[in-house]
Amino acid sequence: MKTYFDCIPCLLRQTLDVTRKITSDEVQQEQIIRAVLKETSRANLLESPPMLAWRIHHLIKKLTGVQDTYQEIKEFSNKLALKMLPELKEKLNHAEDPLEMAVRLAIAGNIIDFGVTGDLDWRMVEETIQGALSASFDTRGLDLLRKRLGTAKRIVYLTDNAGEIIFDRLVIEQLPLDAVTVVVKAAPIINDAVMEDAKVAGLTELVKVIDNGMDAPGTVLSLCSPEFLKFFENADVVIAKGQGNYESLSDAPREVFFLLKAKCAMVAKHLHCQVGNFILKAGGHPQD
């Protein structure tokens, strides 16, 4: 997916968010914002939003020296999500179709904003989960995924954020564990999950976990390591979680199962769905 004009105000809002987390010095904040505006005025809009976000965040890292702005938020998110895990597993134990329920819960994990300060609103969380379980959902993607999984020997699961990764574990546990490789980012970017988060989620004890060699908030293939690309290319099934992975892999040269909630108008437009829809959809451009 290319970067739409509408992505630009949104990328600038993200810039403001991260800038304020890094420093309360308004002079430095202004320096960052001006630099990002200048960078964006020259941006290649054929690149995907996560690629542009990568350029912006690297510029901010260069200007400030701060490498991991969201570390505390990520730790907090993981802690909260882990607290919810037993109850979610209990729900799964009674599910008629555990894979579908796990997929729905993984999308719920994509919606819950763990990155809030202080305590989460637990009633809101419960409502989100209930909403995810009852939301209308085109199951054709799930049917195709189930078919592909039937014969798959190599499954790659691309994670999205910390906190959310614990919800992803519910889906991963439905897969043949010895066939699964879970993928995290190689270095911190926003609240994206890195190896440490996979460890906290208990995934490293469960399945093979690798990083993708880069730190864009998505999976920008041109930035990924050759090691990751081998896994990605040779997998029988790739599951990609969240908007960032959709934005960066919608034109990937292979089939990818995208698992996300369409949170913004541009992604919804690209997916031909409504904002708010729950999506499990095969995409990318299979070469054969």
Added chain:
Amino acid sequence: MKTYFDCIPCLLRQTLDVTRKITSDEVQQEQIIRAVLKETSRANLLESPPMLAWRIHHLIKKLTGVQDTYQEIKEFSNKLALKMLPELKEKLNHAEDPLEMAVRLAIAGNIIDFGVTGDLDWRMVEETIQGALSASFDTRGLDLLRKRLGTAKRIVYLTDNAGEIIFDRLVIEQLPLDAVTVVVKAAPIINDAVMEDAKVAGLTELVKVIDNGMDAPGTVLSLCSPEFLKFFENADVVIAKGQGNYESLSDAPREVFFLLKAKCAMVAKHLHCQVGNFILKAGGHPQD
């Protein structure tokens, strides 16, 4: 009010709106957006948002040659608001406090988004008006305004948008008409009211109407004509309608009565109120 960092994504969203109204040519759209990003990266953030918006819109006018993007929308807004006028006057005829009700209706005119394509949702309009009549409202500003009006010989009313200007007429009709000067913009900017809109609203037959000599979406004193400034400085009472006038006149060197709904977080913060609040408040910096 200075331009907050948060105003920047908002100004860029406005840029997108106006750009798409001017041209459907994506190459030209991209040229405009890049130019505005570059201009904004060098902006003086001590200037008010309407001053910055003025710079952006003039850049767009220079790049495209289009002077009045919103003409049709303004005509449509006026037509719709005029249709509502008899019913609003009927409400006023039964009001216990006509000035307060007129002020509330004028704020309702600030909320209703006339600039929609096709027909307005009349139920929504009715709800907005009812909401405006019952909204909680700090009447201390109104009390002070009433006191000032008691002895005022020169009253200046700074209008905001087309459509809305017809609602402003309800307030203006409560004032001593021979003391009133209504002010519009000298040239088109977004959907701000110009002389033609004052004519359509019937104001030119009712009171003196002048323009302020400039075309920023607010009242940027440094851009205004000497003729307007004389009226502004010598007035006993100045009433300024809408956010743009608040943003540009909150630091004016005289008392100004601001009449608006706080629509954005930055204006609300500056006014020490909540987003959505109805405001009639004396501000500016009286010199004596």
